[in-house]
Amino acid sequence: MPLLEVERIHVYYGVIPALMDLSLTVDEGRVVALVGANGAGKSTTLKAIAGVLRPRSGRILFRDRDITRLGADRRVRMGIALVPEGRQIFSTLSVRENLLLGAYHRRDQEVKKDLEWIYSLFPILRERMHQVAGTMSGGEQQMLAFGRALMARPKLLLLDEPSLGLAPLVVREIYQVIERIRDASITIFLVEQNVNMAMHVANYMYVMEAGRLKMEGVPQEVMRDEDIKRAYLGG
Amino acid sequence: MFTGTYVAQQLLNGVVLGSMYALLALGMTVVYGILRLINFAHGALVTVGAFTFFGIFVALGWPFSLALAAALLVGGVMGLLLDLVGYRKLRGGPEVSLLITSLGIYILLENFIKLLATPQPYAFRPPAFLTQLHNVSGVAFRTVDIFIVIVSVLIMVAFAVFVKRTKLGIAMRATAESVEAAQLVGINVNHVVAVAFVLGSAVAAVTGFMWGAKYGQIAYDMGFMAGVKAFVAIVIGGIGSIPGAMIGGFVLGLVETLAVGFLPPGFAEYRDAIVFTLLILVLLFKPTGIMGRKEAV
Amino acid sequence: MRRWTSLPGGVKFLIGVGLLFLVLFVANSTLNRYVLHVIILIGIYSVATTSLNLTNGYTGLFSLGHAGFMAVGAYVATLLTFPVRLRIAYNLPLLPHFLGGPDYQWPFLPALIVGGLVAAVAALLVGAPVLRLRGHYLSVASLGFMVIITTLAKGLKDLTRGAAGIQAIPRYTDIWWVYAWLVVTIYVIWRLLNSSYGRAMLAIRESETAAQAQGIHPMRYKLLSFVIGAFFAGIAGGLYAHFARSIRPYEFSFYMTFHIVIMLIIGGAGTLLGPTVGAAIVVALKYVLKPVEEGLGIYGLVEIVYALMLIGVMLWRPEGIAGGVNPLRFLVARKGERR
Ligand SMILES: Nc1ncnc2c1ncn2[C@@H]1O[C@H](COP(=O)(O)OP(=O)(O)O)[C@@H](O)[C@H]1O
Ligand SMILES: [Mg+2]
Numbered sequence: 001m002p003l004l005e006v007e008r009i010h011v012y013y014g015v016i017p018a019l020m021d022l023s024l025t026v027d028e029g030r031v032v033a034l035v036g037a038n039g040a041g042k043s044t045t046l047k048a049i050a051g052v053l054r055p056r057s058g059r060i061l062f063r064d065r066d067i068t069r070l071g072a073d074r075r076v077r078m079g080i081a082l083v084p085e086g087r088q089i090f091s092t093l094s095v096r097e098n099l100l101l102g103a104y105h106r107r108d109q110e111v112k113k114d115l116e117w118i119y120s121l122f123p124i125l126r127e128r129m130h131q132v133a134g135t136m137s138g139g140e141q142q143m144l145a146f147g148r149a150l151m152a153r154p155k156l157l158l159l160d161e162p163s164l165g166l167a168p169l170v171v172r173e174i175y176q177v178i179e180r181i182r183d184a185s186i187t188i189f190l191v192e193q194n195v196n197m198a199m200h201v202a203n204y205m206y207v208m209e210a211g212r213l214k215m216e217g218v219p220q221e222v223m224r225d226e227d228i229k230r231a232y233l234g235g
Numbered sequence: 236m237f238t239g240t241y242v243a244q245q246l247l248n249g250v251v252l253g254s255m256y257a258l259l260a261l262g263m264t265v266v267y268g269i270l271r272l273i274n275f276a277h278g279a280l281v282t283v284g285a286f287t288f289f290g291i292f293v294a295l296g297w298p299f300s301l302a303l304a305a306a307l308l309v310g311g312v313m314g315l316l317l318d319l320v321g322y323r324k325l326r327g328g329p330e331v332s333l334l335i336t337s338l339g340i341y342i343l344l345e346n347f348i349k350l351l352a353t354p355q356p357y358a359f360r361p362p363a364f365l366t367q368l369h370n371v372s373g374v375a376f377r378t379v380d381i382f383i384v385i386v387s388v389l390i391m392v393a394f395a396v397f398v399k400r401t402k403l404g405i406a407m408r409a410t411a412e413s414v415e416a417a418q419l420v421g422i423n424v425n426h427v428v429a430v431a432f433v434l435g436s437a438v439a440a441v442t443g444f445m446w447g448a449k450y451g452q453i454a455y456d457m458g459f460m461a462g463v464k465a466f467v468a469i470v471i472g473g474i475g476s477i478p479g480a481m482i483g484g485f486v487l488g489l490v491e492t493l494a495v496g497f498l499p500p501g502f503a504e505y506r507d508a509i510v511f512t513l514l515i516l517v518l519l520f521k522p523t524g525i526m527g528r529k530e531a532v
Numbered sequence: 533m534r535r536w537t538s539l540p541g542g543v544k545f546l547i548g549v550g551l552l553f554l555v556l557f558v559a560n561s562t563l564n565r566y567v568l569h570v571i572i573l574i575g576i577y578s579v580a581t582t583s584l585n586l587t588n589g590y591t592g593l594f595s596l597g598h599a600g601f602m603a604v605g606a607y608v609a610t611l612l613t614f615p616v617r618l619r620i621a622y623n624l625p626l627l628p629h630f631l632g633g634p635d636y637q638w639p640f641l642p643a644l645i646v647g648g649l650v651a652a653v654a655a656l657l658v659g660a661p662v663l664r665l666r667g668h669y670l671s672v673a674s675l676g677f678m679v680i681i682t683t684l685a686k687g688l689k690d691l692t693r694g695a696a697g698i699q700a701i702p703r704y705t706d707i708w709w710v711y712a713w714l715v716v717t718i719y720v721i722w723r724l725l726n727s728s729y730g731r732a733m734l735a736i737r738e739s740e741t742a743a744q745a746q747g748i749h750p751m752r753y754k755l756l757s758f759v760i761g762a763f764f765a766g767i768a769g770g771l772y773a774h775f776a777r778s779i780r781p782y783e784f785s786f787y788m789t790f791h792i793v794i795m796l797i798i799g800g801a802g803t804l805l806g807p808t809v810g811a812a813i814v815v816a817l818k819y820v821l822k823p824v825e826e827g828l829g830i831y832g833l834v835e836i837v838y839a840l841m842l843i844g845v846m847l848w849r850p851e852g853i854a855g856g857v858n859p860l861r862f863l864v865a866r867k868g869e870r871r
Contacts (some may be wrong), residue, residue: 271668273668273671273672321843321847324847325846325847328850330667330668331594331667332846332850334594334668334671335594335793335797335842335846336842336843336846336847338596338790338793338842339839339840339842339843339846340839340843342790342835342836342838342839342842343836343839343840343843345832345835346832346833346835346836346839347832347836349831349832349835350830350831350832350833350836353831354831354832455832459786463672463675463676466672467672467676470669470672501687504683504686504687505683505687507679507683508679508680508683508684508687510676511673511675511676511677511679511680512676512680514672514673514676515658515661515662515673515676515677518661518662518665518669518673519661522664522665522669
């Protein structure tokens with residue numbers, strides 16, 4: 001059952017087109033990956049889904065509701081959370097404040113409980129609770145960005161290159177967390193340039209090139225394509 | 236030549252003026268932090284507050300506390316209106332259009348007040364309990380001086396608690412750091428900006444009352460320099476820092492008062508020039524101010 | 533029409549100037565003094581607004597100190613041209629020897645130019661520290677500069693007669709002087725915009741970072757546009773002083789800057805002739821509305837109308853009026869998409 005449907009969207013930066021006629025679907029409970037070269041339009045796609053960019057035409061449906069005109073804050077409330085490229089944590093705020101802002105829209109009583117869940121996923125964040133976020137290492141900041149997004153209790157988690165700029169060991173750790181999030185039955189839409197990592201967790205895969213969709217399928221199938229192999233596995 | 240009492244007297248005057256600058260800088264820096272707008276209209280709210288209080292307290296003869304509450308309310312509502320009607324549509328466009336629009340709004344408000352109240356200045360008599368004279372070992376002051384300092388400090392403490400402890404306050408700091416990231420955690424940025432305008436404008440209106448009570452006179456153009464100097468205070472304190480804005484306010488108030496008090500008498504008329512020379516010196520030698528971080532060009 | 537657009541820019545410019553002076557000649561010999569007075573003021577403000585446009589419209593800086601530079605030009609030119617016998621009566625200083633000595637007074641043209649040059653040097657001194665920083669600082673610092681200048685004009689009584697101002701300035705400015713300077717101002721800015729300097733400035737307006745990536749050194753161009761803008765502001769100030777025949781410090785106030793900003797925005801920032809259109813609209817409107825304001829005793833009416841126009845243009849027509857009007861396009865530099 002589709003959780004998210006993107007239907008033929010076009011997105012522009014001023015007069016420059018960034019996404020052309022892009023359509024894709026993310027089914028509930030899956031991990032779907034989007035790969036493509038630098039500048040292909042992956043981040044733009046996620047921003048359009050999250051609502052910080054508006055498509056010039058086309059529609060975006062979430063749980064069968066048309067959300068194309070809703071602002072980003074409304075979409076968070078509906079259950080879409082983005083972990084942006086470069087993390088974008090609030091560097092002057094404390095770790096705890098960052099996490100609490102993740103639950104900004106929530107009025108329920110379980111925020112404290114979820115905070116504990118995040119601390120159990122990322123024990124380092126509990127240690128750093130009162131530290132100013134900007135003083136943490138890149139890997140710790142990435143975990144904070146994950147934690148902040150999860151505090152919104154999303155149904156769909158959008159991840160923009162979570163492994164970017166991190167040491168291999170930290171990348172492994174991040175991907176273990178991605179698996180745990182998947183196991184907590186949160187749907188994941190993952191953007192990666194690190195195709196090897198993406199292949200392992202994804203059930204389905206989209207490939208983008210210059211603002212358009214180039215290919216889609218289950219990862220093993222996509223990776224059999226000679227062009228794709230050459231482009232992404234250097235082989 | 237300068238006795239201890241004289242120095243103490245000048246320091247007191249500097250702190251009183253500094254309190255008012257600090258209050259204005261506070262409201263301005265929150266808006267600047269989010270929108271990168273030097274809100275020239277902020278100064279007009281000082282005038283609006285002063286005239287609202289004057290109209291209700293003197294002309295209508297209502298009690299002091301009601302008149303002050305009315306100034307606060309009118310200031311807050313005006314702040315909201317300015318945001319909704321003037322600025323909201325321009326967000327996301329060039330920053331300079333916000334600046335130009337705020338100039339337009341300032342001129343509009345100033346001349347509207349001029350039109351309603353006529354161009355001449357009014358003598359501003361605060362209630363009797365505020366005008367009582369005190370003398371502590373030679374340093375003379377009125378109750379209003381103490382009132383200004385205490386109320387300013389209370390407002391600043393309340394504001395500090397608000398941004399430090401409340402969800403909305405934390406969201407406000409987050410939005411100042413990154414509007415996009417704030418949207419992505421579900422913060423309604425328009426809402427946060429509106430709150431910043433309402434709070435800042437209400438405080439500016441109260442500052443208008445203080446200004447009138449301290450200097451005994453109000454006029455349609457009283458707010459302009461106050462507003463611009465509040466921005467100078469922000470630069471001195473360090474752009475982007477809320478405590479910096481307040482410290483900058485006090486520093487500016489002290490420098491301005493002491494410069495006039497200790498330079499030869501002929502320099503008194505250079506008061507405003509001294510303030511702006513200080514600004515240019517700060518920009519030249521320490522553009523990050525006392526507490527600020529480097530701001531991207 | 534196609535033939536007209538295919539003419540080389542220089543020829544079009546010459547034809548435009550010829551037409552302008554033909555119209556002025558007819559106006560000068562048929563219209564009454566009151567209307568000519570307004571036409572001259574429009575010309576002076578056009579020089580000021582066109583020069584502000586170089587800084588604020590083309591380079592994307594936002595200076596609020598223009599009246600300060602006009603004040604510098606006005607005072608310097610006046611002090612140079614002021615008649616020797618009146619200097620003593622008015623307690624104004626005689627010229628020192630390096631400026632010609634106590635028996636000498638300057639002719640108009642060199643005095644104007646020196647006024648402009650001094651304003652340009654002032655711009656260099658203020659601009660050098662401030663232009664390194666984010667654009668906003670320039671707005672406040674240039675406003676501060678204006679306050680410093682007017683305070684000095686009030687305070688340096690031996691030089692400026694303080695708040696009383698200087699009267700009985702010889703009336704050298706006439707319609708020809710004004711419009712000749714307007715043509716020079718527009719010509720210089722037009723040539724500048726079509727040179728490599730101009731392209732660099734426009735690149736900076738679009739994106740300072742991108743300009744830097746192309747090897748453009750923003751500071752140099754920003755400073756250049758600020759300084760040239762100040763030079764012509766100084767000229768406008770000198771023209772104004774020798775037209776109004778009296779200057780007082782408070783005239784060169786925030787309101788004068790503000791009026792120039794309105795003219796620029798209403799006419800269309802970043803267009804070559806927009807400033808002149810804006811100056812014409814704003815000055816003419818003042819002469820229409822002032823009698824109403826005084827007749828009805830509603831002081832502030834003119835400014836309220838100005839402010840509403842400014843806000844309205846910002847909200848609904850940010851390209852200004854000339855920005856979209858076709859007949860004026862012939863000299864108007866093409867703009868990129870407004871950001
Ligand atoms: N803020 C922006 N303004 C203008 N162009 C942009 C902006 N962000 C991205 N682009 C352009 O849009 C295209 C897609 O960028 P992006 O979505 O970031 O690609 P990816 O994430 O796949 O590397 C690129 O050509 C990029 O240069
Ligand atoms: Mg990207």
